[in-house]
Amino acid sequence: MKMDYSIGDRLELEIVDLNNEGMGVGKYKGFTFFVEGCTLGDKVLFEIIKLKKNYGLGRTIEILEESPYRIESKCIYSDKCDGCELHNLKYDKQLELKRNIVKSNLERIGKIKDIIVKETIGMEYPYRYRNKGEFKVGPNYEIGYFKRGTHDIYPVESSIIQKETADKVIRLLKEFMKKYKVEGYDRKVKKGIIKNLVVRTNKDNKVMVVIVTKGEKLPHKKELIDIFTSQPELDVVSIYQNINPRDTSVILGAKDIKLYGEERLIDYIGEYKFLISPKSFFQVNHVQTKVLYNKVVEYLNLKGHETVADLYCGIGTISIYISKYARKVYGVEVVKEAI
Template sequence: MKKNEYIEAKCIDYTHDGQGIVKVDSFPIFVKNMLVNEVGKVKIIKVLKNYAVGRLIEIYEASPYRQVPLCPIFKQCGGCHLQHLSLAGQQNFKTKRVKDTLERIGHCHVGVQPCLMMEEPWYYRNKVQVPIGTQGNTIVTGFYKQHSNDIVPMDKCYIQNEASNQLINRVRILLQEVQETPYDKVTHQGNIRHILVKYAFTTQQLMLVFITYQKKIKKIDYLISTLKKEFPHLTTVIQNINSRHDNVILGDEVKVIDGPGYIEDQLLGNTYRISVKSFYQVNPIQVEHLYQKAIDFAELKPTDEVIDAYCGIGTISLSMAQYVQKVYGVEIVEQAIIDAKENAIRNDISNVEFTCQDAGEFMVEFAKKNKHIDVVMVDPPRKGCSQVFLDQLITLAPDKVVYISCDVATQARDIAYLQEHGYIVDICQPVDMFPQSHHIENIVRLYKQ
């Protein structure tokens, strides 16, 4: 097989990120935007030792799951991966991906429920952070082209909420008007690096964050007064200063320019304060299904004592509180714990205790108390649970563990370890928190043998 060679091939499977897989004499070729069972003309664009990469040139036999992408820049933008695949096709892909990953990495053969899909899978995100740059003399906002630092200009993102789309467009125009300059990664000149917007679906409150390289923003008072007149739901404006020369988006310094520095949203009957660095699930519609499923799987009792590890601003902790005697929430991000404590007060919930600490260290100290814990709820970052955390979880020996994950591969790795130490997975429910992308949230329940 050679570069620039053309082949006719049939797609037989998907990679973890939704690329089609075709094989020639058992040699795999990864083809972006090709769907299972499709036959087409493929151009080989890269040949490596163990696989090749192809480009789909022409489709001879299309999949019944193929659809026309809603977004006109879908192929250029790196934000979405599966707009060409129908909702039913995405459900099949995500359900199979969870099943295959649990079996391959976790050696876990639990029955996987069909992925819980979103009825209207558009305009669902409550948070957007867009890079800002220039093309010629014009300021542009958008998302990076896949595997590059080139911004694909965008006026409308079909998975972001409409309020955020409109606000970002207006900010871009105003920055051009006041002659504020985007930051240049190469020369380290200019100022505005990203625009971040958070939107509360239930209260309609908007937060605008200017992520800057410099300390000051040109004509910031004019910018704010103009935006607040045009966007009455814009309740707070913040500057985040990031003078680093790397790809980290948020800096350490946060300046509240206008408003309280947070917005409020409601979830499963409780009200939550959301600040710049607070983790809050990006799909507020699906997250209620996700958390309710996790709580249902925990089968909580009024006498239960529960640990909520990696608790963030306390959304799961406070949602569980009404069902149990005590909840212990632990999170390493200080601002998130400040918000969590405030959220408990705001919702008049007194049986939750929040601690700012590494989850593994917290479990070590908790295990020393020889106190029985009935359920541990775990929702870690993408890298999964630390070894220290897992070891102390085994020491605590809760009756049930409910593990929510945004990366089924690290979840499967942790499941394999827990299975070696007496736990069995009996329920698995994927939830599509990220329609149009290959990302997936997954819930499993483990119980002690």
């Protein structure tokens, strides 16, 4: 297709869909553009920032006509960072979009035709639900998420999808770093100490804090422990240092050093108790996990005589949850730290 436009040009576009990354999708003279800064149903003026053979990328300059599905995001950082997408879209449309993405991927990638994908089961309050937060740490004591489309950190003090405990941990770590001049990791010059922050919270609001460092050096460990454990409004039961020397997108490295408290964080799904390490895979949404697992039980329709294999089971939450419905359940996992 011969293009009569180039990088830097500004075009008008109707957004007819959203992709997996929350970017608006539209066609201009039959050519597909993915545009950031808009939502489903918007009509926008956008600037072309990249052109490929089969598609282009753009940035919204102005919203010419607002979508009837558009709402004001509860997140004050939503237009800048990559912490969450779709929060400027009505929740029922978010659920519809997620269903359509699954159906499209099964048909387009999996080549599965005529498949039934049922409606997405939503939450009553789809905010403040995540029991695990992962944040980047960088120069000038910045803690937050990457700015959309870059590896520059956009600092945040609060995250609408994380539990409030994560906000408090961010504030305390920033105070510690400033007071004791402990530098965050500069990904451009490959210097600094603290790279990432991981916060895990259980149903009882007990907290595991994981400080990810470039090397084993972490000054003022005692003061770090004191600042996290002396807060009456924060119940920190475990603090770890994780060593990650590699400059990749992977948050955690291979080595964990326990600095304080319990080896594991105890959490629950239904009547079952689970011991969670810094690297354990555990569903991040307590409310929806129980909904999901009850749906698994319903669809399996076990009679009590079956043997079930749960592949890539992680900590074994599904295996254990369905165990009382089957004769035997095997959980299979190759990553030791995930168990």
